[in-house]
Amino acid sequence: MSFVLGIDTSNYTTSCALLNTDDMTVRSCKKLLPVKQGERGLRQSDAVFHHTKQLPELMGQLFDEKYDISAVGYSYAPRCVEGSYMPCFLVGENVAKAVSLACGVGIERTSHQVGHILAALYSCGKLDMLRSDRPFAAFHVSGGTTDLLLCEPDHDEIIKITQIGGSRDLKGGQAIDRTGVRLGLSFPCGKELEKLAEQSEHKIKPKASVDGLYCSLSGIENQCGKLMEEGCAKADIAAYCIDCVSLAVEKMTKNLRREYRDIPIIYAGGVMSNKLIKSRLEKYGSFAEPEFSSDNAVGVAVYAAVREGKIVI
CATH class of the missing domain: 3.30.420.40 (ATPase, nucleotide binding domain)
Structure with missing residues (x-):
């Protein structure tokens, strides 16, 4: 069996996941970033600090035994648009690159938003929509996003996203x-x-x-x-x-x-x-x-698995 590792370090949650490319089952570990009572979020410097502490702990839980890692994926930004950036995603990027180099496997990056959409498709049993010529619409509604997206399956990019509302x-x-x-x-x-x-x-x-x-x-x-x-x-x-x-x-x-x-x-x-x-x-x-609607790394793992040819949709 081979596994694809996904990592997502959003502004809310530290998460990592292993996708079994043989039977498409997943193992997932995640933890909310701590926010003081009465406050409405975190500064990016604090988010980076908490991810740096939490991600190794979660990786330790995820890797409860030895797994054959065949590819790694991570989220690099909130959305796949120019100017979309948050320092908190650098924590996941750095760990993903280190694992990729240590294991000698391919690495893929995508946005947090694409990860959400792919996690939803995975959970609904609708990943086959990615090989269709027919577009679909996705509402991505979260703490930092309320977007209505036109999603067009694409051989190279997996899905092309165009915002049409929100x-x-x-x-x-x-x-x-x-x-x-x-x-x-x-x-x-x-x-x-x-x-x-x-x-x-x-x-x-x-x-x-x-x-x-x-x-x-x-x-x-x-x-x-x-x-x-x-x-x-x-x-x-x-x-x-x-x-x-x-x-x-x-x-x-x-x-x-x-x-x-x-x-x-x-x-x-x-x-x-x-x-x-x-x-x-x-x-x-x-x-x-x-569990697949809230922030998670499963969709990121799915993205890397498809891009690296580890699974066929």
Whole structure:
């Protein structure tokens, strides 16, 4: 058996994964970056420090025995566009290059965003979409991204991505995290906000500002702040925040269907691991399992395996 190693050091999570190229099973280890209570994220210098500490620990867990490594992949930037850069990805890049040199195997790099999309396709059992001539659409909704992407299968690049929509201001994950922090939850707040929302007994009708394939989410933070000032129950505010994000994505989805007809749709990114959002949107497209929706290195490993010819899609 041979394995492809994937490494992803995002602004939220340290992650590494081994893809078995014989049976397409994966082993994965990941750990959130620690954020102090009441804060809404990390400085890049702190993210680099925590990745530097956490990645060797996770690699030790991942490699619980000797594995035959045939290729290595890593994420080098948030997105595959000019100017997309975060120092936190350098930690994963350096470790990936060291492993590649030590093992004498090929190395491939891709973006964090491509990793999310490929992880979602892997989880949904739809990797065969990469060999189709038919494009598909992907919603990538996370703490740093709310993008609607046209994905075109490509022999060399695996997929060519063109942004055709998204948020013009606040990102879906930012709206959730900022609301969660104000409610006293730990950052990142997605899981805790979802649990809190499940306790809601008085649903508040959500609002969503959508123009075609683009949305504006900054109003959600303001509206949730106003509800807090009015003494609204925390559970109801949590549910309202999630419902607003969900409604915005649903409206964009419907507009996408009008413009692109029956194009297949994939929902990826940490926000899309929310089961309340999934219950509203799964009739429109495919969702990955939560572990493959949140930040992970599985998609990066898949990318390297395809590029290096270790698997045939």
